[in-house]
Amino acid sequence: MNKLSILIKYFIIFIVVVIVIIVFLNFIQAKQEENWNLKSKGFEEQLHFSIMKMHQDNNLSGYKSTIDFINEFKNYIKISNVCKNTQIEKCFAKSILWDDKKPVIDAFQIKTSTQLGNPDWNTETVAVQFDNGVNAIIAYNPNAPIGRYNSRITPIGESISIIYDVSGNGGPNVYGKDIRQINVNELNGITKCLIPELASNICITQILEPQKEYSPMTVQECQQAIENNQFGIKKCGLQPDLWAGAVRACGGSNKMPTLEQLELLVKYFYKNPDKLNKKEIIPFVSKSPYSDVSFSIWSREEESEGFSYAYHYSVFSSYPLLSSRIFLTNLAVCIKPNSE
Numbered sequence: 001m002n003k004l005s006i007l008i009k010y011f012i013i014f015i016v017v018v019i020v021i022i023v024f025l026n027f028i029q030a031k032q033e034e035n036w037n038l039k040s041k042g043f044e045e046q047l048h049f050s051i052m053k054m055h056q057d058n059n060l061s062g063y064k065s066t067i068d069f070i071n072e073f074k075n076y077i078k079i080s081n082v083c084k085n086t087q088i089e090k091c092f093a094k095s096i097l098w099d100d101k102k103p104v105i106d107a108f109q110i111k112t113s114t115q116l117g118n119p120d121w122n123t124e125t126v127a128v129q130f131d132n133g134v135n136a137i138i139a140y141n142p143n144a145p146i147g148r149y150n151s152r153i154t155p156i157g158e159s160i161s162i163i164y165d166v167s168g169n170g171g172p173n174v175y176g177k178d179i180r181q182i183n184v185n186e187l188n189g190i191t192k193c194l195i196p197e198l199a200s201n202i203c204i205t206q207i208l209e210p211q212k213e214y215s216p217m218t219v220q221e222c223q224q225a226i227e228n229n230q231f232g233i234k235k236c237g238l239q240p241d242l243w244a245g246a247v248r249a250c251g252g253s254n255k256m257p258t259l260e261q262l263e264l265l266v267k268y269f270y271k272n273p274d275k276l277n278k279k280e281i282i283p284f285v286s287k288s289p290y291s292d293v294s295f296s297i298w299s300r301e302e303e304s305e306g307f308s309y310a311y312h313y314s315v316f317s318s319y320p321l322l323s324s325r326i327f328l329t330n331l332a333v334c335i336k337p338n339s340e
Contacts, residue, residue, distance in 0.1 A: 033177070039166040040180050041286065043134050047182075048156055048212055050077040060159060061146040066113075066126045069140040069160075078131035084124075085111040091127035092135050093165055093173040098187045100174075105188045113139035116161040117185025129168075136164035145221065157183035157213035157249060182213065185251075191336055194283065195268060202261040206250070208332040209287035214249035216240035216326070221248075237305040243325040246298045246332035255334050256300035259320050262311035265297075266318050276315055284313075289329045296323065296330045 054060045054076045063069040070082055083091035088107045095104040113121035121141050128136045139161045146159060156162075160183070167178035175181070175192055185191065185205050193203040208214045217225070222236035222244045232253035233244050247253050271277055276293065288295035294314035301309040303322055310323040310330050323330060 036166050036178050037282065037286075039134070043130075043132065043164065043166065044156075044182070046077065046132070047162075051156055051159060055146065061142075061144070063140060064142055066123045066138060066140040070126050070128060070138065079128055080131050081129040083127040083129075085126060088125065088127040088137060091129050092137055093169075093171075093179075095173065096163075096179055096187065097172075097174045098179075098190050099192045102190050105190065107137070109188050110137055110163075113141070113161060115188045116163065116183075117187070117191075118161050118183070121161075133168040134164050134166055135168055136162050138162045155211065155213050155215045155249075157208055158215065163187065183208075185334070193336075195265075195280075201264050202257055203336040204257075204333055205336060206332075206334040207283050207287055208246070208249055208334070210242060210246075210289065210328050210330060210332070213287075214242075214332050215245050216242045216328075217244035217248055232300075234302055235305045237325055239326050241325045242328055242330065243298055243302075243308040243323075246330070247300070249332055250334035253300040255336070256298060257333055257335050259299045259301060259309055259311060261335070262297055262299055262320070265311075265313070269313050270318070276313065281313070284331060287331060296321070297333050298323075298330045 050073070051060065054073065059072055063072070067082075067084060070079075073079070074082075081091055088110065092107045095106055097104050107127075109115065110125055112125060113123045116125065116137075116139050118139060118141065121139060121143065123140050123142060125137050125139050128138055130136070141159055141161070144158045163179065163181045163184050165173065165179055167173075171178070173179060175187075176194075183206070191203070191205055193205070194207065195202070195204050218240050219236060219238060222233060222241050225231050225233050225244070225248070226236060231244075231247045231251075233247055236244070247256060250256050269276055269281055281295070284295050284297075285293065290296070294312070296310045296312040299309045299311060299320075303309060306325055307322050308325050309320060311320050312318065
């Protein structure tokens with residue numbers, strides 16, 4: 001065998017080894033992402049159950065600080081360690097990569113609800129280590145309209161704001177991987193677009209599940225919001241209004257997408273007209289009451305007291321629709337107000 005043949009042989013072996021390594025690393029990464037997603041889903045279900053039970057016992061409201069809330073919350077979910085905001089790094093990762101285009105954020109800087117994008121709460125943050133290996137930074141909302149919740153509807157996102165780490169003391173401490181959030185619009189002043197590819201047209205900051213992360217607005221609350229010129233709501237019906245609740249949860253109609261912006265998502269969600277991209281829709285279908293292949297998103301646009309516009313995406317087609325404002329299955333998607 002001549003030298004050229006030997007070189008070709010070793011080159012082929014080298015290429016095969018490289019391919020095997022790449023395939024193996026991709027497999028490991030896919031399994032890691034799957035584990036993160038499963039742990040995140042399980043934790044949020046446990047969190048929702050605990051807060052719902054807390055509400056049923058009439059123990060969810062009445063706290064002036066986050067630490068007071070946490071001290072009661074420990075009776076409903078297993079917590080191994082609590083750290084005040086002067087010692088956050090003892091219960092949470094020292095730094096977080098919230099946006100790969102921005103510098104890392106030091107956890108010790110996250111001291112108030114303002115740093116979690118909730119300037120109206122005026123409460124401090126508390127770091128918590130749960131017994132299931134999840135670490136979190138939490139802020140409590142003392143002004144949440146908790147009194148109107150019932151045993152079925154206790155939105156997490158209206159009572160607390162939480163950033164959590166499903167890898168506990170491990171890494172990589174990157175948002176969208178092991179770092180997740182509920183009702184965190186921004187972290188220490190940095191807004192993260194959940195879909196970077198469309199950032200120039202629509203910057204989605206939150207995806208909220210109906211009845212868990214946002215709830216209907218009562219008729220009285222809706223009428224009061226119009227009288228106070230709040231949220232950009234123009235009309236109220238005669239029943240609790242989920243669309244108005246979505247507007248409130250996002251902080252105003254200007255922080256919800258237009259129908260034209262929702263149409264932009266079609267290019268992102270579909271590889272071709274009749275096949276949804278599995279990876280791209282995971283954050284949406286995981287919170288959709290429909291199924292694992294379809295979901296609808298509210299737009300900011302009102303039609304009447306009883307109807308507002310939404311956009312539906314399914315495995316078969318996508319289209320705008322006129323949706324009843326009491327319909328309990330549409331997702332609320334919040335955007336940056338300057339992303340029109």
